[in-house]
Amino acid sequence: MPIYEYECKNCKTKLEVWQRITEEPLKTCQKCGGELVKLISESGFILKGTGWYVTDYKRKEEEKKSKKEKEEKESS
Numbered sequence: 001m002p003i004y005e006y007e008c009k010n011c012k013t014k015l016e017v018w019q020r021i022t023e024e025p026l027k028t029c030q031k032c033g034g035e036l037v038k039l040i041s042e043s044g045f046i047l048k049g050t051g052w053y054v055t056d057y058k059r060k061e062e063e064k065k066s067k068k069e070k071e072e073k074e075s076s
Contacts, residue, residue, distance in 0.1 A: 002018075003017070003018055003019075010029065011032045013032075025038050
């Protein structure tokens with residue numbers, strides 16, 4: 001279930017509520033009875049799959065370093 005954030009227009013109180021997507025949004029503040037506005041908040045996400053891990057990029061850099069070292073040794 002997603003967490004929705006609301007802010008009261010009257011008293012500026014902010015609250016977070018666990019709600020199903022199918023539920024109606026809250027409309028009135030429990031503290032003062034003012035109108036609630038649904039806020040847009042940042043969401044967390046996880047990247048999965050090849051190419052997203054630090055180790056994937058490290059390997060390419062290590063290969064380049066090892067090639068440069070070999071070339072320098074051969075030219076000396």
